Amino acid sequence: MKKLNDGFKALYNGDNLLKITRVRYIPRWMVLFFDIAFVLFSVVISYYFLNQLHVRINYPHLLPLQGLIVVLVNLFYMFIFRTYAGIIRHSTFFDFSKILLSSGSTLVTLFVFNYAFYLVKGKPLYLYPNIFLFFFVSVSIMFFFRMLTKRFFSLMIEYRRSPTNLNVAVVGVEDVSVSLARAIMHNPNYPYRLGGFITNRTDSKRAILLGHHIYSKKEFFSSPKILREFDAVLMIKEIMSKKELEEWMNLSLDKGLKVLKAPTIGKMRDQDLVGGIRNLQIEDLLNRRPIKLENGDVMKRHFGKNVLITGGAGSIGSEIVRQVAEFAPSVIVILDQAESPLYELEMELSEKFPNQKFRFILADISNRHRLERVFEEYSFSMVYHAAAYKHVPLIEDNPHEAVFVNILGTKNLALLSKKYNVNRFVMISTDKAVNPTNVMGASKRAAELFVQSLQNTGGNTTKFITTRFGNVLGSNGSVIPHFKKQIEKGGPVTITHPDIIRYFMTIPEACELVLQAGTMGNGGEIYVFDMGDPVKIIDLARRMIRLSGYIPDEDIKISFIGLRPGEKLYEELLSDNAVTVPTHHEKIMISKDHCEDFDTVDKYFCKIVRSAVRRDKYEVVTLLKGLVPEFLSNNSEFEQLDKGNVKDTAH
Known part of the structure; x- marks a missing residue:
């Protein structure tokens, strides 16, 4: 009624x-x-x-x-x-x-x-x-x-539209495509003009929609006369598969047309729809289907709770902050040692979440005394540990710095989480920790071992959880922003090796899976994420150049500069002898990696930290190779250390 x-x-x-x-x-x-x-x-x-x-x-x-x-x-x-x-x-x-x-x-x-x-x-x-x-x-x-x-x-x-407006062809004749076309027609202040529709169907040749022709895909792309009338092709990416997106993109770029994307009607009000039209980005082609979060479990772990997020000003940490804020915790404590990014995040969050209580703490996680004051003040229920040094070449040159943050910092946070009875400790790891060929990956693998070994120590009530995934699109220092800058400057686009491949995941997708994994298991698990299919970096570069309106190797050159110290051609999510166990979530698996007892790992940690204080990088790396025997340096000055057996260095 x-x-x-x-x-x-x-x-x-x-x-x-x-x-x-x-x-x-x-x-x-x-x-x-x-x-x-x-x-x-x-x-x-x-x-x-x-x-x-x-x-x-x-x-x-x-x-x-x-x-x-x-x-x-x-x-x-x-x-x-x-x-x-x-x-x-x-x-x-x-x-x-x-x-x-x-x-x-x-x-x-x-x-x-x-x-x-x-x-x-x-x-x-x-x-x-x-x-x-x-x-x-x-x-x-x-x-x-x-x-x-x-x-x-x-x-x-x-009549009022500027003659410089892009004449666009909307892909599809479904309701959402028609709504998008109608929005373009009713918004003369935006730089687009509806020219017609394109469809895979072949039964609409004589049909007229909103006063415009409907072209079949074959007719549209094979007729020079029709193509001369259009400047761009406009797609709604959410209703298309990755394969369809690539097909339409390739056809359009081959004919010299721009490729535009629009949000779905459900994501924007009609008056904002046309303003949401953007150039198709490489991220759109790499993105996968949305993650299905079990919001009930995630809400239960965060609603009304105190949450600590280390590295909260970084690309991963800040997205975890945004997603956790949606579940209305009592307070979110954001800890980072980067002053300017932390301040910028504070400005953003105060505007986006005016009713959420945040605390922003400038601190170094290697300083245990500073961290302990924070744990004393807030009774944390969840700790997300995203703070880390991650740039492979820099860490290869400065291994002692990786020890202070990735190893000592993780140890401090994990021990304090145990001491103050934190319910769950979730560490963000990386695929570079698997069969590491560089100091950064080895330091993260060492951190994994410490967190795992702490699970079964006496008096522990905290569930220690590790999440492991590959590259995230758009993160600080990642390859895609780097390529964009090089393309904007006119090239060349530099790639280390023609055969190098990587797994990619969007930042929101990775963080959603981190939150989901944080609700699972009994502690001690290493969760690995379904990263989809690997992508050849050279193919990625060529697509980005074409999406920018240039021709690879003609307008923008691609040059190969050789593998950087510690870099390998491909990354792995599982070690050679590890097996996976499925979970109830289709994109999350448990990796059954080898683990050490706490006393052994802690002895190594103490020695590694002392070596780092002395700035003895060879001793640091030697000890890391003892703790992580699968760590074999590649294209690095530390390759000479792999000739002997260093397993018993800590004893």
């Missing part, structure tokens, strides 16, 4: 909102005036037809009264149903239905009045065919008036 009532309210009130633009619109009083004139005209024309057919009407001396009654009854129902209230140039079937209801009610009322007149006078005032003629003529004229007005305003909008 409530939905029915809401429907009648919407029908009565209409959509009377209008954003004032430079294009004028017809006022309501004028719409009402025209409708009354159309009713009068329908009365005249109906009597004219009857006269031409030599039909004798009843009470010819009362013709003015008959016309006045028709007009007054129509006017009454026009006010009841507010047929004049809608904006004519935005008329929809909803507005037409109000005209039908108004005119239909007039028809019924005249029938009842006519029958009552017949009972009193013995002869009806109107001929019944004449009443039907009133109805059909008036409804047809009012419909035609609105359609003609819509078309007139559409032509005005098209």
Whole structure:
């Protein structure tokens, strides 16, 4: 009943909102005036037809009264149903239905009045065919008036568009594509002009949609005449598969057309839809289907709780902050040693989450005394440890710095989490920790071993969880922003090796899986994520160059500079002897890696930290190789250390 009532309210009130633009619109009083004139005209024309057919009407001396009654009854129902209230140039079937209801009610009322007149006078005032003629003529004229007005305003909008606007072809003829096309037509202030539609279907060749042609894919891309009329192809990426996106992109770029993407109607209000159109990015082609979060479990772990996020100003940490904030924790403590990014994040979050309590702490995780004050002040339920040094070449040159942050910092946080009975400790690791060939990967693998070994120590109540995934798109220092800068400068785009491949995942996707993994297991697990198929970096570079409107190796050169110290051609998510166990989430698996006992790992950690304090990088790396025997240096000065067995260095 409530939905029915809401429907009648919407029908009565209409959509009377209008954003004032430079294009004028017809006022309501004028719409009402025209409708009354159309009713009068329908009365005249109906009597004219009857006269031409030599039909004798009843009470010819009362013709003015008959016309006045028709007009007054129509006017009454026009006010009841507010047929004049809608904006004519935005008329929809909803507005037409109000005209039908108004005119239909007039028809019924005249029938009842006519029958009552017949009972009193013995002869009806109107001929019944004449009443039907009133109805059909008036409804047809009012419909035609609105359609003609819509078309007139559409032509005005098209006339106002700048000749420099991009003439776009919208891919698809589904409802969302039509809604997008209609939004373009009604937004003259944006730099786009609707030129037509493209579809995979072949049965729409002669069809017209919103006054524009529908082209088949084959017809569109094979006709130079048609292609000359268009500047860009516009797609809604959320309704297309990755394969379809690539196919449309390749066809468009090959013909010299720009490739644009638009959000779905559900993601933006109509007035913002056209403003949301952007150039297709390489991230759109690498993105996978949205993650299905079990929000009930995630909400339970965060709602009303105190949460610590280390490295919170970084690309991964800041996205974890944003996602955790959606679950209304009691307080989110964001800890980082990068002052400017931390301040910028504070400004962003205060605006985006005005009702969420945040605390921003500038601190170094290698300083245990500073961290302990934080743990004392807040009784954390969840700790997300995203703080880390991650740039392979820099860490290869400065291995002692990786020890202070990736090893000592992790140890400090893990031990404090145990001491203060944190419910869950979630560490963000990397695929570079698997069979590491560089110091950064080895330091992260050492951190994994420490966190795992701490799980079964005496008196521990904390669940220690490790998450491991590959490269994330758009993170600080990642390859895609680097390539974008090189392309903007005109090249060359530099790649270390023609055969190098990497796994990629978007930042939001990775963080959603981190939150989900944080709700799972009994502690001690290493969760690995489904990263999809690996991508050749050279293919990535060529696509980015083409999406930027250039031709690879002609407009923008690609050069190979050789593998950097510690870099390998491909990354792995599992070590050679590890097996995976599936979980109830299709994108999360448990890696059964080898683990050490706590005393052994802790002894190594103590020695490694002392070596780092002395800045003895060879001893640091030697000890790391002892703790992580699968660590074999590649293209690095530390390769000489792999010749002997260093396993018992800590004993």
